[in-house]
Amino acid sequence: MLNEDKIELMTSIALFEKREGKQLAAAGKMFKRDFVGSHMLHGFLRFTAAYVLAVGVWALCSVEQLLSAVSLNEITGFGISLLVWYVGGLTVYELITRKVYGKKYDESRRTVQVYSAKLKRLKKRYDSQGKTKEMTKEGVHHDGASGV
Numbered sequence: 001m002l003n004e005d006k007i008e009l010m011t012s013i014a015l016f017e018k019r020e021g022k023q024l025a026a027a028g029k030m031f032k033r034d035f036v037g038s039h040m041l042h043g044f045l046r047f048t049a050a051y052v053l054a055v056g057v058w059a060l061c062s063v064e065q066l067l068s069a070v071s072l073n074e075i076t077g078f079g080i081s082l083l084v085w086y087v088g089g090l091t092v093y094e095l096i097t098r099k100v101y102g103k104k105y106d107e108s109r110r111t112v113q114v115y116s117a118k119l120k121r122l123k124k125r126y127d128s129q130g131k132t133k134e135m136t137k138e139g140v141h142h143d144g145a146s147g148v
Helices: 004-029 032-061 063-068 072-146
Strands: none
Touching (some): 004 072, 032 063
8 A cells, every 4th residue: 555645755865865965975075164174175276277377377478568577576476466366366265165065064964954854754654654564563463363
């Protein structure tokens, strides 16, 4: 006999897994600090690569201006300003990354809690149905043995 409540619950769990699978995996495997830290490390690498590319393109476009500023003081000042812009941009980018992925982790944890609650509810349904079947089988077996 089909139990419509269990079928509906299993269907909603399957749809939930399909929709939220990535979030379930991310929040289920890591602590918040590790999750955010790994994304901050990736952010650091992405920002550094983008900055180096942007400065390289700018340097190629401005090669004439750079070659005319041959003085050591000008080159040092220019290098320091590039470094200040890099550190400032990286700091802002990392703060944004930390906030965004912290929120994503919190949302993922709530998703895992909803998923766990649905699984517990399904397990209770199976347990209660199993107990009912055991009681029914014992009763049938007992009645058959006693001849009643």
